[in-house]
Amino acid sequence: MNDINSQKTVLHAQNVRKTYGSKGSAQQVLKGIDLRVLEGEFVGIMGPSGSGKTTLLNVLATIDRATEGTIRIDDADVSKMKDAELSAFRRQKLGFIFQDYNLLDTLTVKENILLPISLSKMDKRMAEEEFNIIADILGIKELAHKYPHEISGGQKQRTSAGRALIHRPSMVFADEPTGALDSKSASSLLGTMEDLNRKRDVTIVMVTHDPVASSYCSRVVFLKDGQIYSELYRGDKTRPSFFKEIMDVQAVLGGDNVDVI
Amino acid sequence: MTLFELVIRSIRKNIKHYYLYFFALIFSMSLYFVFATLQHDSSIVERMGADVNFATSFRVAGILLLVIVAIFTIYANSIFLKRRSKEIGLYQLIGLSKLGVARFLIIENMLLGLGALLLGIGCGALVSRLFLLILMKLLGFDVIVGIAFSAAAAVQTVIVFAALIIFTSIQMTLTVYRNTLLELFNAERQGDHPKKPKTVVAAFLALLGIALIIYGYDLSGHMVNDMLFFNMLLVLLSTILGTYLLFRVTIGWLFYQFRKRKNGHLGLLNSLSLAPLMHRMKANANSLTLITVLSAMTLTMVALAYSLYFSAESDTRISLPYDFVFENKEKDAKSFGAELEKAGIRFDHQPVDAVRLKGTIRDLQGKPEESTQGMLFLPAEQLQKAGMKVKVPPKGEAVLYDARVNLEGRTDKEGMGFPKEIVLGKRGETKMRLTNLVVQYVMNFNVYGAQLVTSENTVLELANNMPGSPGYEKVRLDTYQVPGKAERAKASALYAKYVSKDDFEPDFHTQYEGALHSLGLLMFISAFLGLVFLISTGSILYFKQMTEAEQEKRSFKTLRQLGFDVKDIMRGIVRKQLFVFAIPLLIGILHSIFAVKAASILVLSDITVPSVIAMAMYALIYFVFAVLTIGYYRKIVKNAMS
Known part of the structure; x- marks a missing residue:
């Protein structure tokens, strides 16, 4: 574990709480979460429906605000930032992959991918180079001038991944990225994400309810009723054996998706 | 239930x-x-x-x-x-x-x-x-x-x-x-998706659209001839078709070329304006064409009506340079003058002794340009005394004064080729040089005969030498000018009894009032319809934009999540809205400028000022709708995250 401690902390959340509703009917979704993500980690967040995993992701990704607690990303306290600062911060430091891709229908694959750097000062030649590298890794270079309605779901999600990476963010948040994909496209996408994580040192936090998806991670965090229930490190384990471990924890945890594959 | x-x-x-x-x-x-x-x-x-x-x-x-x-x-x-x-x-x-x-x-x-x-x-x-x-x-x-x-x-x-x-x-x-x-x-x-235009066909159609519009504009400038109706139809057809092609092909084609050159590096602003516009170009071509053409029609109608109304006084003045004219009614004229004096109305009285003859105008080669017409020879010196700005032509020469040449479409033929020849007398034995044409009247238009101004001596000579020639008649014209506006109205009431029902002898004041009534009504109706039309088109655009904004809600949410703030997004949207509203308006205004120019021959005065005022008013109200849609978009973008 020594080499892990020497790594830089990218995200540090302390005592994060989130309450929805007004005083009378307040409902606490996150009940004090502490989470530290190191540079180069691929963290999966799992949990049954209603455990607060998407809320946690939104709060960590600065899309939603925590009611209480502090979140530091890249040594910046995002919980104290104003909306305008947060927007700029998201645009420069974070990448997003959504379950339903959220590509802009009116833009081509390339235009979608280049969108996050459209307001930055990066010059065109460098942007072109960066695009070529990423599109190569994701295998979507030939699709550059196609529109989203002309490509498959898997290709759309790769485009979305490209958009999340083009500006070299400090970390990437993925919300059920395989949720709308068939199993083949899903495993291919996850393989690519794992590759990116290892080779390009991209830090990823991914929410999923699918044990197969989380078996690609380097660490899986289990949520239950708004609190961290347990954590699993993959270490040097093979993916199948890590998958089994995840299934075991999930069986204890209960909730949905306990069916054995 | x-x-x-x-x-x-x-x-x-x-x-x-x-x-x-x-x-x-x-x-x-x-x-x-x-x-x-x-x-x-x-x-x-x-x-x-x-x-x-x-x-x-x-x-x-x-x-x-x-x-x-x-x-x-x-x-x-x-x-x-x-x-x-x-x-x-x-x-x-x-x-x-x-x-x-x-x-x-x-x-x-x-x-x-x-x-x-x-x-x-x-x-x-x-x-x-x-x-x-x-x-x-x-x-x-x-x-x-x-x-x-x-x-x-x-x-x-x-x-x-x-x-x-x-x-x-x-x-x-x-x-x-x-x-x-x-x-x-x-x-x-x-919603349709932009297709790659077939380059050659698209380029051809794109240019054809522009060419058709230019052809229509050009033709509108000189369509007053025997084929007037056919020409008008042709102008309408080619401009409307051109406008449609412009929206359906040309703009899309230009956008496509621009976007291709960007090679994916579109930028946020274009992503929010150019891309959605291209996305809906096909579906929007019809409505944009309709809005443009109807805007052009409304603008033309309103601008013309306003110009007519605005120019009512100056137009009447051009037709009737004198407030009152008595033709060969010296007795009436005298008693009218006496009445004015009695009523304490200030006035200027100037008699003009003219000669009327029948004659033809022909060019120097001897080809007659028009059939025989009535001609009124007016002495320049007396006209000057009556307050007209005329030069005294040299002896034996005449100058034609006509304020309506434009309307009659004769400028092309008769505006050039001076000097010409006036032929008078039974067998055409008397000739006179016609040196020029001035677009102005020097006598009230109801006094019969083409207005030819010569020196006083020349008129006298004609009066003495020509008796017995066809149409010969000595004409005594008593002109009265009443400078005060209120006094002129009083004078007009006094004048009324000297005009018998069958004669058309209008005085300035009565004529002006009549014009004001009919043009005022025209003005009101066209302004009312224009307003209704403007609000309808504006609302249609607004409704359409509301629907589009709803459809794009998800994109705005994504963009906000990716870290673009409301200000950035709104910049792109404002650009798109400007395009959606400004392009039909600008093309509509351009169309109407040419239409108004073509129709301006109906008005004797210069109508630049009233037309510009009318068009500016129209544009102003129209832009209120653009501002409204931008406000609606802002609301949607602001609330996109929640």
């Missing part, structure tokens, strides 16, 4: 969707009611008396208004239905029969319509007084008007309204019966 309860519940729940349609109905109803009220108003009818023109103008305008209102309501209804298609599908999905859904929609439509009718008549009754005041002011009547609620107008409105409700109900029933469930559920997601 009965069907009726369901209807009430649905209206209450969906008020957000309904207000658009509801507003369209109220707006149509109140304007129609205002118009009907004016039509039936006794204070106008009394003053205009048995003026047939007045009644006809109002009737024609009423029909036009009806057409606009009907198109507008049906269009608003179709947008409204499209927005609700999912709901209509849902009712069928849970087991309501098509008949049931149709009945449901019709009951709802009637309830909404009844509300709109009452509100519309209420609003109409409130503002009709204002419109009546404006009309009276334009017609030059200085009276305080009281207006009573017009029952006849209300009845007329109810009838029109009932027809509209029947139309929209049929439209709703058709939507329910014609569409499958699948179509209903997908209606909101429709």
